[in-house]
Amino acid sequence: MSADEATQAKQRRKLQNRVNQRARRSRLKGDDDKPRRPFEVTRWRLDDERAVSGVRSGRHTNPATRHDDAPKQKGWSLETCRVPPLSAQDAALVEREPLLRLALPYLARKTSPLQDHLLHLIHFNVLRAVFRLKFILATSTAFCIGRNTPGTEPQLVTIDDAHPSRATLVLTAQDEANGLPLSVRPTPLQSSKDHATWIDIIPFPVMRDTLIRYEAEYDQVEFGNDLVGDLVDFANVYQLQRPKQPRLPANKSSRSIGETGTVTAGARTGMIVWGEPHRPENWEVTLGFMQKWPWALVGCQPLLHSSNRWRALRGEEPLPQIYEP
Template identity: 30%
Template sequence: MGTVHTLSDLRLERMPQLAEAKGIHEDWTGIGDAETRRKLQNRLNVRAHRKRKAAQSQAPALPAPATDVSTVCWDEDHQTVTLLPAQLANTIPRPPSPLIPPMFRGTPTYPTTRIVFPLTSDHLITLVQYNVLRAAMTNLRLLSALHTVPSECSQALRIVPVPTTNATTFSGPDQPVPPSLEPTPLQRAVTHDKWINILPHAVWRDNCILAAGTYDSNDMRRDFLGGLWEGFPGSEAERRGLIAWSTPWEISGWEVSEGFIEKWGWLLKGCKGVMEATNRWRALRGEEPVVIEI
């Protein structure tokens, strides 16, 4: 005769996917509307992520295994920042001469200095800032907009303006604009700060234009470039800015810092590609993904 189970034999457990729910109003398991269900799931994921981060900050830091240590290096051939295992990076020959652009050498403003690779952590902050600047200038060039760079910046960078017949031109005669930088109807119709055009994500650009007047555009530009011109502490440059890892005109090549997201994340609404790219680069370093409601 088979075993007869009674209600007292049943063991009730809380569903793990609802571990962070604060009440029945956050139970998404029976909701049919996809948008509402996804919003509740995101809320619980954000809460769980913050709890993990809080626990990690209180736990004693453990040294990472030597095999997992990576060093940021400059790929001269591809003009990008790249991550290499520390053991491999240490075998890279140190060049006999500085690997910095000639425009920054031997002038009163930029005296000659000796730079060796791999760089120390202090140098890497400046390298990250410089790489963002390089990416920004690349996108400006693709948009035939180098003439919009402020005069004090163009003098420091030795920029020679390219003649143009139309100050609002977005592309040159022999240089098509990449689809990711193609101006949106809003960009063409509404006067806005021209630096917004270099953002390689159409929704992000439109968000910045639509929110004009509600935020300090110069403040955001400073954070975007990591304080390269105005300057702020190196530790803040790493936390507040962006990182350009590869192709400047593709959002997949960019990473947004946690500090930038905390301050400007509200302008990333609808910018799923920005967060996907950011978390892809974070995953390569073994870091937790950043979760925000977009």
């Protein structure tokens, strides 16, 4: 190798070393700019009024407030990743729905970390579906109070302005009703007979009529609790009187259904929503609910078909057949 070639090779190695060193410094600088943790863990107490008010206002809980530094109080702690603030739609929903505001303090009073006492996410989804259905109904319907009371002038009130415990549900404008989903459009029975207004949010017309027709013969409070758990105090909010001996009791087991299932102690008696609540195909009824309230599901073929479809996706057996008594 000549002297010139040796000099050129040495120069190339020197330049390559500089490039490598510059690249290494850039990588190290990039690592220094990154946070030490890929995410931040925030702890807060469910019995801390600041946490509850933070949920109401859609603000983050202060990350600097650590669970270890908080005063010792009764309650249980929840460890979560950073949660984004409520969307404008959800924040408005919290403010306009008294039942949801009522549920937030209830969360703060939870005192046991046992699994049996944890609030089920399914109930939250159903409750939010209820509010969504009320919003849809408010666009084209209104409550008519006193329609079936002799000597009383019927009064129309909007769903946003009033929450009567009993009323009929009527369309406010036929042209607007054209955009109202068929699943929540008032039936003739809903529009003519006073009934408990919680029934109006059930997105299955046949079930609504059944619940209205047999309104005095079953425990509405227990039925509502199976839908949304303890999030709503049905007895007080809707001024319901629980019958001492309902003619249609909540069955532990029922001869009105097939013999392909039994109720177990842990069976869930409720409904599940998987998407937009006004679409019947997004709902599922549990086996426990079917066995407890079989009469309420008679004729609700869309709900039963939808339930079996969701069960099939999980590899579960279809629901047993319901027979009219």
